[in-house]
Amino acid sequence: MAVTRPDEPPSLIASVRAVGREPEAVHDGQRWGFGAFLLVEAVFVLSAVFITAVARTSGTDIGSSVTFVLVGSMVPTVLAAAVAVTITYLRGNGPFQDLRLAWDWADVKVGLKLGALGLVLTYVAALVWSKVVGDKNATSAIGELVDGAGLPVAAAVLMFVYVCFVGPVCEELIYRGLLWGAIERQRWSRWAAFVLTTLIFAAGHLEPLRTSLLIVIALPIGIARLITRRLTASVVAHVINNFLPGLTLLLVAVGVMPA
Template sequence: MSDAPGTSRSWMRPAEQRWGLGEVALGFLLAQALAVVATSIAMGVAGWTESSDIPLWAAAVLQIPLWGGYLTAVQLAGVKGDGVVRDFGLDVRWRDVAPGLAIGVAVQILVLPLLYLPILQLTGYTDDDLSAPARALSDKASGPVGWILLSLIVVVGAPIVEELFFRGLFLRSLQKRGLPDWASIVLCAAVFGAVHFQPLQFPGLFVIGLVLSFMAVRTGRLGLPIMTHVGFNATSVVLLYVNS
């Protein structure tokens, strides 16, 4: 972490960027392809017949191919430009920590319940349906080691990788194409929600995606979005642990 002064948008020079949506498309395709292939091989070798059979340690390992696809695209784009730190604003400062965590917790425990109150009433779904994907993962966590591993996946790994790819590479590529900031924010949030492939969870993912994308545009860095993402995901893990 740093707390060095600097102009937040000094690294954003869209006209000079030699990377763009091509690297984004590559990242999407590579991440999904590697994840599918790795999961298929692992299930075949281990004899798992359904995804629910995959233990937590294996689920953690199988995130590596998915994240590898995203990070490969980020790295390739960084090589074409001035590097990941400068081009995508990978700059976390101490002053990002407290407000970022607080905003992430607030969105999770205050905003999302209000958001889903009318949605659940209109659709007939329940809170159990809404939390089913998270519970499926937490059910695999047995004992302290399992919960530590789950936390590393959800609270540490996912925020860093996803912010680099979505709010770093993808959002900046949309801006490079000439989209106004508001359109880039909305589109980035929509795609972020959609690629989780969980229709009922999409509204919540879209909302947190809006918050994270706005922060990235407003500050010109990924520090605040990363810490907000950490707070958001950490709250989910804590709630799952308390209710397990």
């Protein structure tokens, strides 16, 4: 029988099993909750609507304009994340404490493991999902925009950086940072926070056809946050999970791969 050394970190399965039902301690000075998350979501939706309205008013086809593709894809999420961080400064202790942004190399390792697991899980789930919805519908909102715009190399690289790095960081700040913290403030369990953030993360992308797939994608990312109690692991897992889709978008945009 294998013996685990006392200084050896527990396995992922053991870490998940060790998660209790007790609520997480809320930091003193945190004076924000669900209202903050709703405000951030409103900023996301309204900014996206505003950008679309500007495009239509100017007579621009948003799907064929490189500028509007980049702005429409990036600005709402980045702006919403910026508002989330600002709220923690104005109504709390700042993002590093309130959103559990403490750095730990052990969290990076957990994120890498769960990110790799997420790639496999996402690949299998995407195959099943594409069979269910059909190949013509098996795409994302960003993927459809990139296909229609014919991005130049510089714009394609910028989109790759956003999909792989900037987007995951922003989404983690919003969902497993701000929303998770709002749930903790209600003194609900970590499991409740995991389930709710997973479901709301999937629904928050506003892509009904992909919601079931997004739930599967979100599971390993949420588990990273669940077992480490910090945001670093889920950010790393999210980045790893988005790398192949981001690379595919880049290769399609520059014409190396067929759309």
